[in-house]
Amino acid sequence: MAEINQNEEPVIEIRDLYKSFGDLHVLQGVNLKVDKGENVVVLGRSGTGKSVLIKIIAGLLTQDSGMCHVLGREVSELNQKELTDIRLKIGFSFQNSALYDSMTVRENLEFPLVRHVKNLSKAEINEQVEYVLDAVGLLQTINQVPSELSGGQRKRIGIARTLILKPEIMLYDEPTAGLDPITCLEINELINEVKEKYHTSSIIITHDLTCARETGDRIAMLLDGKFLKQGTFEEVFDTEEERIKSFYDYNFIQ
DSSP states (O other): OOOTTSSSSSSEEEEOOOOOOEEEEEEEEEEEETTTTOEEEEOOOSSSSHHHHHHHHTSSSSSEEOOOOOOOHHHHHHHHHHHHHTTTTEEEOOOTTTOOSSSSSHHHHHHHHHHSSTEEEEEHHHHHHHHHHHHTGGGTTTOOOOOSSSSHHHHHHHHHHTTTOSSSEEEEEEEETTHHHHHHHHHHHHHHHHHHHHOEEEEEEEOOOHHHHHHHEEEEEETTTTTEEEHHHHHSSSSOOOOOOOOHHHOOOO
């Protein structure tokens, strides 16, 4: 687990965050911080606001009230250029991998480099593409297209594409959703390897307790628009709180 320097400013700090869509009150006073080098799992059932939270962090949505600081900046106050700059420091691993079907794996990974990093030679681009593919164990797929890959391989390639810009923060949205148990374990291992190799700080959105247990330095349980409990996996689930116990039982963790 991560060794946290308490003197450093959190890479993400959220206070009293509220977000509603009409009469639907999704986030109702959320408080959370992520320290440098820490993996924080946000755990909760579908529809509890987990994805809304990370979209606010990435500047894709704006909160109704409250504070969302990322790398020391209030995201809602950034202009478009500042928002673009901070997003380049955030790797967003989408649930569906978000790969371009018409491009090869190589072209999918080259795209963010060509778009955001100027004056790279073809050799430098190729070196970086091969490095991140090797990091996720899929160098052999470099000339394939996404339709030729398994769900787990597409997930890995999606993570590799976010890593190619060397982000400081990783946001994982349901990284094990729709995958078989063995592939889920491989993705959990990869999330931990990314933290070690790239020194990232991460928020991992999931309702998968195995993923939470294996990847989280800290767990934050989101229920009814608020974090009901935070701590290690054992601390969160050592409780008589019925809503947390029922979530645990539903996942059939032994």
